[in-house]
Amino acid sequence: MKNTNVWKMTTALDLQHRIVGLHFLDFQEDYDNCKAEPAALKGPYCYQVRQALDGKHFKVDKNLVTCDYARAAIGLEKPDISMREGRSFDYCGLAESRAIGKSIADAMMYIDQDIFGVELGPLEEMEHADLVIMVDYAHTMMRIMQGYTYKYGAPKNLSFYGNQAMCSDMTSKVFHTNDINLSLMCNGTRRYGKFDKGELAVSLPINMFDPLSDGIIETINAVQSVPEKKRLIKTLEHSNRPGCEENSAVGKTDPESLAQRPRTNDAPDFAGRSGKRNSLGLEIDTRYNYGKGLLAYDNHVLDLRKKGDNGL
Numbered sequence: 001m002k003n004t005n006v007w008k009m010t011t012a013l014d015l016q017h018r019i020v021g022l023h024f025l026d027f028q029e030d031y032d033n034c035k036a037e038p039a040a041l042k043g044p045y046c047y048q049v050r051q052a053l054d055g056k057h058f059k060v061d062k063n064l065v066t067c068d069y070a071r072a073a074i075g076l077e078k079p080d081i082s083m084r085e086g087r088s089f090d091y092c093g094l095a096e097s098r099a100i101g102k103s104i105a106d107a108m109m110y111i112d113q114d115i116f117g118v119e120l121g122p123l124e125e126m127e128h129a130d131l132v133i134m135v136d137y138a139h140t141m142m143r144i145m146q147g148y149t150y151k152y153g154a155p156k157n158l159s160f161y162g163n164q165a166m167c168s169d170m171t172s173k174v175f176h177t178n179d180i181n182l183s184l185m186c187n188g189t190r191r192y193g194k195f196d197k198g199e200l201a202v203s204l205p206i207n208m209f210d211p212l213s214d215g216i217i218e219t220i221n222a223v224q225s226v227p228e229k230k231r232l233i234k235t236l237e238h239s240n241r242p243g244c245e246e247n248s249a250v251g252k253t254d255p256e257s258l259a260q261r262p263r264t265n266d267a268p269d270f271a272g273r274s275g276k277r278n279s280l281g282l283e284i285d286t287r288y289n290y291g292k293g294l295l296a297y298d299n300h301v302l303d304l305r306k307k308g309d310n311g312l
Contacts, residue, residue, distance in 0.1 A: 003242040005213040006124045008280055011235060012216055013140050017053040018122040021129030021206070022171065024075075025059065025117040034059050035127075036119050043192065045070035046166040048120060050193035053135055057121030067188070070167035073108060075115030084110070094163060107159055108168045109176040123209075124242075133170050133203045141182060141200050146223055147215030148180055148208075155180055165189040170203035180204040180212075217280050222290040229286045233278075241279040 006019050025031040039048055039058040044067040048060055062076040072079035082088055086101030095101035123129060134144070148155060157177040160169050162184050169183035183189075183201040190197065204212060220229070278284065304311075 001123065001126050001129065002209060003124045005210055006122075007242050009213050009216060011239060012220060012232065012280060013136065013143055014231070014235075015134065015136055015140065017135050018055050019124075020049065020052040020133040021119075021121060021123035021126035022131040022133060023119040023126060023128050024115050024130050024175075025119060026113070026115060028116050031059060031061060031117040034117070034119050036121060039064045042066050044188060045074065045171075046186075046189040047192040049133060049166045049170070050195070052120035052122070053133075053193075055122055057119075057125050059117050059119045061117040067167070069164060073110050073164055073167035073172045074118060075111035075113050075172075076117070079110055089163075104161070104163070107161075108164060109173045110168075111172045111175055129206045131171065131174050131203055132206055132209050133166075133201065135195065135199055135201045137196075137198050138200060141202055143216060143219075143223070144202050144212070145180075145182075146219050147212050147217075148204075150215035150219050151211045152208075152215075158182055160184050162186050165201060166193070170201055174203045174205060178205050178207075180208060217282050220280075220282055221285045221288050222293065225289075226286050229284050232280075233284055233286075236278050236280065239279075 001021070009015070009019065023034075025034055036057050036059045039051070039060045040056075042064050045060075045065050046067075048058075048065065051058070062071050065071050065074075065076060068077075069079075069083065071077045072083060084105060085098075086095065086103070086105030087098060089095040089101035089104050090098045095104055119126070123132060134140075145155070157173070157179040158181060159173055160181065160183045163186050165183040165186040166189050169181055174181050181203055183203070185193075185195060185199065185201060189195060189201075220232070224232070
């Protein structure tokens with residue numbers, strides 16, 4: 001699903017991993033009917049997510065997720081009361097007191113609903129997805145948040161503190177808030193997921209994926225550096241956009257995508273307000289950045305003031 005925007009985001013951000021889709025399988029019937037095979041190995045939830053980031057497509061139930069805190073966070077089993085009340089965080093040294101441990105546990109937003117299993121895999125291979133997970137470095141997270149802010153304004157539900165990264169930060173919290181969240185990762189995620197110490201994670205509900213893709217594309221000219229823009233132009237010269245598919249926002253709004261012609265930067269495929277656009281849907285301008293735009297606006301305001309504009 002969403003092949004076009006997966007390609008757009010992967011190309012624009014130069015992602016190092018696949019974009020992962022996550023689909024909750026509420027009942028055993030859903031799990032049994034899911035076409036994905038069970039995970040090849042048991043492992044912590046963060047290990048399973050890493051497998052999906054590396055391109056594997058599979059499903060897991062509680063027997064394939066070996067971390068009890070992860071099973072509790074994503075709804076595969078009910079948490080022990082000491083876990084729910086945060087006593088274990090105090091006991092193990094993650095919180096200074098029981099009260100602080102309780103506040104941490106409450107903020108984890110464990111899923112109360114019974115979930116039989118979870119399907120994980122590259123988003124473009126999924127028939128259905130509830131959440132989207134991406135992992136990359138800080139610069140990429142900056143670009144993702146710039147794209148989010150372009151479409152939605154300031155984020156209001158960011159919550160992370162270096163514990164239960166994949167199961168809580170990237171899954172249960174996003175499920176509860178229906179909003180984007182970042183994660184600094186946790187020791188377990190970095191160890192079992194074999195992530196570099198500089199990598200971060202972001203997750204969002206599937207309904208935000210298409211607008212986020214659009215926001216990232218629309219902010220390229222404003223914030224990308226000249227070398228980054230040139231890298232992108234060169235990439236587009238040797239890369240074709242996927243054809244239209246159901247669930248793609250671009251496929252629904254771009255009639256020319258129906259032709260499924262090869263689209264390159266040398267042969268722009270459709271016109272827009274800024275002139276000819278490439279296969280990302282944007283004319284990349286290496287001469288422009290938002291600093292120039294701000295300067296032009298400031299000069300415009302100064303000119304209006306000199307003319308005695310009463311609104312200023």
